[in-house]
Amino acid sequence: DAKTTQPNSMESNEEEPVHLPCNHSTISGTDYIHWYRQLPSQGPEYVIHGLTSNVNNRMASLAIAEDRKSSTLILHRATLRDAAVYYCILSFQNNNDMRFGAGTRLTVKP
């Protein structure tokens, strides 16, 4: 199974953009890249996902490298409520397994 690698922690200042990286060098051509985040005492929350093209939604943007071996979750203006653990996960075609890596703990400073 393809694995993901993320930094353990990152810090950002409030109202500044945040770029959260994820490496997935063994990704296969049909794996989707998903991002979730988990706030304290809550279940994980879906953020965004994509296959090859960059994606935007109301929460974030997902930039996918051309070779798909890495991706970056972009929060355009971090708020204190964005402080969470962010997980990058690969989902496999025709397979419903969704396995979490260690994630990145994002701290947002006022």
Next chain:
Amino acid sequence: DAMVIQNPRYQVTQFGKPVTLSCSQTLNHNVMYWYQQKSSQAPKLLFHYYDKDFNNEADTPDNFQSRRPNTSFCFLDIRSPGLGDAAMYLCATTGDGSNQPQHFGDGTRLSIL
């Protein structure tokens, strides 16, 4: 409106006493998952159902069982809880296909006395 509901939010049981955690969904999704999450760790997949087809992770202890009587409900049974089973248990659902997002409940925090 909550779409994946886990009950109870907090559960206390005694060492070795069987316990059942429940999960229900209003999304009519055909895939349901159970994860275990210990403090400061990522969620760990225990097993999942695709409709009635049960898929167990290779390293899930035999002490953990699951039942899915219908599309809406899924149960996690811990036959003989040990102290190491104290954790948050998360239920999630998804529609069919690897491009479908997961929807999580808020979890049940299990304590073992």
